[in-house]
Each structure stands twice: as C-alpha cells, then as structure tokens.
Amino acid sequence: MPGAGHIVHMPFHTYFRVGMYKEAIEANRLGVQADEAYIKRAAPVGIYPQGYYPHNVHSLMVSAQMAGDGATVIESANKLERVVSDAATRNITWVQPIKAAPYFAHAQFSDPKTIMALPDPGPEFPYVQAMWRYARGVGAASSGELAAARTEAEAIANIAQTADLANLIAGGVPAKEIMQLAQHVINARIAQAGKDLPGAIKQFETAVQISDTLSYNEPPYWYYPIRQSLGAVQTLAGDLDKAEQTFRASLARAPNNGWALYGLREIYKRRGDSASASAAQQLLDKAWLGEVGLLDLAKL
Numbered sequence: 001m002p003g004a005g006h007i008v009h010m011p012f013h014t015y016f017r018v019g020m021y022k023e024a025i026e027a028n029r030l031g032v033q034a035d036e037a038y039i040k041r042a043a044p045v046g047i048y049p050q051g052y053y054p055h056n057v058h059s060l061m062v063s064a065q066m067a068g069d070g071a072t073v074i075e076s077a078n079k080l081e082r083v084v085s086d087a088a089t090r091n092i093t094w095v096q097p098i099k100a101a102p103y104f105a106h107a108q109f110s111d112p113k114t115i116m117a118l119p120d121p122g123p124e125f126p127y128v129q130a131m132w133r134y135a136r137g138v139g140a141a142s143s144g145e146l147a148a149a150r151t152e153a154e155a156i157a158n159i160a161q162t163a164d165l166a167n168l169i170a171g172g173v174p175a176k177e178i179m180q181l182a183q184h185v186i187n188a189r190i191a192q193a194g195k196d197l198p199g200a201i202k203q204f205e206t207a208v209q210i211s212d213t214l215s216y217n218e219p220p221y222w223y224y225p226i227r228q229s230l231g232a233v234q235t236l237a238g239d240l241d242k243a244e245q246t247f248r249a250s251l252a253r254a255p256n257n258g259w260a261l262y263g264l265r266e267i268y269k270r271r272g273d274s275a276s277a278s279a280a281q282q283l284l285d286k287a288w289l290g291e292v293g294l295l296d297l298a299k300l
Helices: 005-009 011-018 021-042 047-067 070-083 086-091 095-109 112-116 126-142 146-162 166-170 175-193 197-211 227-236 240-253 258-271 274-287
Strands: none
Touching: 005 021, 005 047, 011 021, 011 047, 021 047, 047 070, 047 086, 047 095, 047 258, 070 095, 086 095, 095 112, 095 126, 112 126, 126 146, 126 175, 146 175, 166 175, 175 197, 175 227, 197 227, 227 240, 227 258, 240 258, 258 274
16 A cells, blocks of 8 residues: 555564664655655645654654664654644644654754754643753753753753643653653763763663663654663773673664664774674664764763
8 A cells, every 4th residue: 555654654663673774764754755645635634644644754763863864863853843733742642752752853963053952842742841951951961061951951850840741641651751761861961071971870770770661662752772872881981891781782672773783893892802893893884874973982
C-alpha cells in the first residue's frame, strides 16, 4: 500500500528496535512523502494529519539521530515545529512529546547560539516548556555558561513540582521521570564542563537508572541511550574496563548505535588494541551517516 503513509512507515518499528537505522530512515522518509501527498490531495482532518503524520516525521527524526544524520534531524525538527498544532497537542495526549521532540534534536545537533535563540513555547504545555529548558541547559553548559545551565535545571525542577501533569501521566507519558532525567543530564554536562568527571559520572549513573524505568515506546520517551554518555565520561576518567561494559550494555539495548561504537573504538585505541579498534571502526562505518566531527567523547 505505497500510498498509505502509516503503513509505509510501520517497518520503522522493527528496524529501529534491531538497530537498522538507515532502513528506518528510508521507511519513514517514504511514509512522510506518502502522507504529504495524501494531505495535499484530500485535505483530511482529525487524528491522522494531527497525530499520525507528525508521528511519522518524529520517527524519521529519531532514526536520523541514532545514525548521526544531522541534516535530516534538523530538517525533520523544523517540519515538526510547523505541523504539530497547539490544538492537537491540547487534545491528543501523546502528541505533546512529539511537540517537544525538536528541542531534543537541537540539544544534540545545534550549536549553543541556535539553541539559546529558540523561542519560549509558553506555559500552556509544561512538558514542552521543560524540554525547551532542557535544550537551553545543555546549550549553556556546552558554552561554559554554568550558572545559566543551573538556572535551567532548576526551572525544570520547578515545573515538575508545580505543573499539572495529570493528563500526560494518565495517558502513559512518564512526564515527571523525564523531567528528572533532564535535570540529571544537565547537571552531568555542568560537571563535565567544570572538569568534575566523578560528578558527571554520578549524575549520568542516576540518569541511566531513571531511563531504565521508562516504559518502552517508539520513538523512545528519551531521545538517546544515556549509557553512551556515561561510557564516554568513564573513558575520559580513565576507567576503560567499566566504560567498555557500559558501551556494550548500551549496544545491547540499542544495537548498531554509532555513538556507542565510536566509544568502543576510542577505548581500544587507548589500550593500543588495533585489531579491536579496526573491527569497531568497520561497524561504525556501516552504521554512521553523519559527519565524523560529530563524534567526540566530550559530547557523547
């Protein structure tokens, strides 16, 4: 059924789960094209154009995130900002995480100046605003503005404590846990920027524990496997054995993850194990679609 966008998209759910991210990108790209042709032709209303079409764009974005395809990530994020309406976000519970997803894209692929220029989405959707705050926290930490990053983490904590999240929670969205996770990742980035690697490890360990409690969803509620960040900081701290265990655990949960494969390669290079480094590089070459310069232990 090549004209039925959601049917065309559906193989993504298998491809993503088994780490076939290039195939997941293609399935979603074709699904989105079919959706857009249908919407242009038939001008449908209701849940399909308001929910399922954005879900397919979101799925394209997260597939590209895992493969490092930054151009597709940002293009999809910009599209989501255009096609996810406030009405849909208000009326369809599971659309709110889709509306928030572009902030994850910018946190991972945009420079701090771009992140800090993202407009405030306003208070109507507290989860969305919290993820805007998250992106700003990551951007501020990466540019060395540590006090500003702490302010964003504190703002997320305040939203989690004071906002009405009942509809999200009733709809199965673990909003409070995701906000806690966001705070710990910001705090880990602050510690990294301050050269406090033990502090960063502790924050990422807590973030991993929280992420492991999140119910499984596709796309995932949290946009990347946090073990890759923990493994990267463990590597920078010189604990190569523990870092290898962490990266392998990440790959067990998210097979063929180029970010984690890069981490393994760096461990083997540091050990002087050229054969293992070469094997990891071959796997990375097959998995990675992005610029090589994106791969940096300090930013994993």
